[in-house]
Amino acid sequence: MVTVKDADKGENARIHLSVEPESAEFVIQNGTGIILSNISFDREHQSTYTFRLKAVDGGDPPRSSYVGVTINVLDENYNAPVIVVPSNISYAYLPPSTDPGTKINKVRAEDMDMGLNAQLDYRIASGNPFDLFQITPTEGEVTLEKALVHFFINETLTNQTYVETLLGHSLDTPLDIDIAGDPEY
Ligand SMILES: [Ca+2]
Ligand SMILES: [Ca+2]
Numbered sequence: 001m002v003t004v005k006d007a008d009k010g011e012n013a014r015i016h017l018s019v020e021p022e023s024a025e026f027v028i029q030n031g032t033g034i035i036l037s038n039i040s041f042d043r044e045h046q047s048t049y050t051f052r053l054k055a056v057d058g059g060d061p062p063r064s065s066y067v068g069v070t071i072n073v074l075d076e077n078y079n080a081p082v083i084v085v086p087s088n089i090s091y092a093y094l095p096p097s098t099d100p101g102t103k104i105n106k107v108r109a110e111d112m113d114m115g116l117n118a119q120l121d122y123r124i125a126s127g128n129p130f131d132l133f134q135i136t137p138t139e140g141e142v143t144l145e146k147a148l149v150h151f152f153i154n155e156t157l158t159n160q161t162y163v164e165t166l167l168g169h170s171l172d173t174p175l176d177i178d179i180a181g182d183p184e185y
């Protein structure tokens, strides 16, 4: 809302308000000085709007003045995070000798919002038998937590093919099915 004063009298103090440059986005109500808009705001679409208000009196010649207006749009939580790295079908081979504490991968997600609406917290949702892996909540770093003593796989080519076959099979499984320890998979 805008308040305008004019020290003159009569027509010389009759004030007309307008938005410059003239746009369909904002108008100012003469009499009340209230700025109205007929658009819906979305920070991801446009985060700030700037325009000038012009006040002109009814004198002859008319006198006028201007004020700049900046509107900052606050953020609404419109967007869910999107996992950018790794892709949904990526996997890594871990040699049986891999030391606990070894960094395996780093997950990165993006959120188009800002502030708390874009603050991300990484967790492993499922498919983590024996709590073998851990992820740091803020950095998304996945580490091996325990020695791989449960897996009797050596690093020969035959076994690699066998592991690939197993992986190929389990990759066909929807992510919401927990296949840990299931001999069918
Ligand atoms: Ca005046
Ligand atoms: Ca968000």
Ligand SMILES: [Ca+2]
Pocket (backbone or CB within 6 Å): 043, 044, 075, 076, 077, 078, 079, 112, 113, 114, 117
């Ligand atoms: Ca937003």
